[in-house]
Amino acid sequence: MSGPAADRPVPAVTPEMKPFWDAAHRHQLVAQRCLDCGTFRFPAREVCSRCLSRRAEWQPVSGRGRIFSVAVMHQANHPWFAARAPYAVIVVELEEGARMLSGFVGGEPGEITIGMPVEVTFDDVTPEISMPVFQAAIGRAAAG
Amino acid sequence: MSTHPLRGAAAIAGLGITPQGRVYGTNAIGFAVDAVRLALEDAGLTRSDLDGLLLNPGLTWNDMGMGSFGLSQALGLRDLRLTATMNLGGATACAMIQHAAQAIAAGLCDTVACVFSDAPLKPPAPQGKASSSGAAYGFARGWEAAYGYFGVNAMYALVARRHMHLYGTTEDQLGAVAVAQRRWANLNPDAQMHDRPLTLDEYRASRWIVEPFHVMDCCLVSNGGLAVIVTSAERARSLRKPPVYIWGMGQGHLGGDPSDTLSSGAVLAKEPAFSMAGIGVRDVDVVELYDCYTFTVLVTLEDYGFCPKGEGGPFVAEHHTGPGGRLTLNTGGGQLSSFYMWGMTPVSEAVIQVRGDGGARQAARHDVALVSGNGGVLSTHSTLVLSRLAS
Secondary structure, rough: OOOOHHHHHOOOOOOOOHHHHHHOOOOEEEEEEEEOOOOOOOOOOOOOOOOOOEEEEEEEOOOOEEEEEEEEEEOOOOOHOOOOOOEEEEEEOOOOEEEEEEEEEEOHHOOOOOEEEEEEEEEOOOOEEEEEEEEOOOOOOOOO | OOOOOOOOOOEEEEEEEEEEEEEEOOOOHHHHHHHHHHHHHHHOOOHHHHHEEEEEEHHHHHHOOOOOHHHHHHOOOOOOOOOEEEEHHHHHHHHHHHHHHHHHHHHOOEEEEEEEEEEEOOOHHHHHHOOOOOHHHHHHHHHHHHOOHHHHHHHHHHHHHHHHHOOOOOOHHHHHHHHHHHHHHHOOOOOOOOOOOHHHHHHOHHHHEEEEEEHEEOOOEEEEEEEOOOOOOEHHOOOOOEEEEEEEEEEEOOOOOOOOHHOOOOOHHHHHHHHHHHOOOOHHHEOOOOEEHHHHHHHHHHHHHHOOOOHHHHHHHHHOOOOOOOOOOOOHHHHHHOEEEOEEHHHHHEEEEEEOOOHHHHHOOOEEEEEEEEEEOOOOOEEEEEOOOOO
């Protein structure tokens, strides 16, 4: 990779989030789930804030959900994003209940509305890193 | 009337405000020292009168864990009986004053300086290059930065969008807050935006930062320091300035996701504060609410009960919160139009108003002031009820 793409920020793969990025590399979306009370959580946390259990696993999730909220960034403190503004940052509420901060592809920020069905797709940012992002679930059976 | 032992036990006796905004030549510690010196002068006290120092460090203190000790050394203070470095974000200022008043009422100390300072703005770069103004506030957090999710603006925008979705709050209603506060700032010679009028049309045309926020929805960024001196009510009566009595106090930290609650901690904090003060929301003459965003003001008005939940938008659009309006709100211009000293901005304007020192912006009735502080993303909240009257 060369040129502007080389400047794109890639996620810092922390030990806590490594299973998430490993799965994303396989184009699979996973979320952390409490082994005691079953609550999904995202991003990774040491303790379940519902039951205080530390036992958790990463579990595949459907990748289907709805837009919970959206912010359209016009000013970004990074040159790669500043050159692409305006762009949307979204919160998706997955069918499983977890909320996930993500990006939106396949449409303009102005097309995004709260409650809109979306589904995951993957953006291969580098050979090592693929980022889950969401697109409109047009014409598909978006459950929920 | 309330018989709570804390009601009226302590008072704010000194106020120190350094020059605010694009002021350079010192750092956060320098601004803090200047602010304490000004507050002592205002009260007619000297450093040796202080036996307590509470510090809310701004971002450029760089998480200095023992910041209040560092500041006490910089100020040459000796024999303190109370000190702490506190950080509840924008809720810290009112919380520091609460802890000072509690310690004074308990007889643990007598006279406490509460301080905030920060210096995030850098001087203009040579050869006309853009300065890095406010860059300290544009931080990104971990993996989220890879999605282009930067800074507190975006965090609040996601919450504001939920409020707009659920309650029908509009852009123009957010704009009504910005315009009203700018009209107050136009009456405040110390406001950074004193000479810059703002109409709703200009608000609509102002550039986006992150939708749904225009630049006029977001607080300013300021260099400077601000301190208050808290002492016993009895001692305050013997000092240079009229005491600003602390009638009531409370805190509320809701937890959970602010996108779900769509509320500030005022829903919790108001009860002990009003109960201690022995007042209701309608007894308040002057209201100084934390205003990191126009949206924060709208939500906080709902949470104190000035209007029902979800009706903050129509309330600000119809209730005329600018000069001459029906609610005397954020009379200095607030952090949107005057200066950004976190929770000290609303505290300082309440002290000015209660004393009657507001000049062209002075409220006619100023017996009782309500002050709020808010930190994080509606994460922490603190309340003070201040009064011109001892009881």
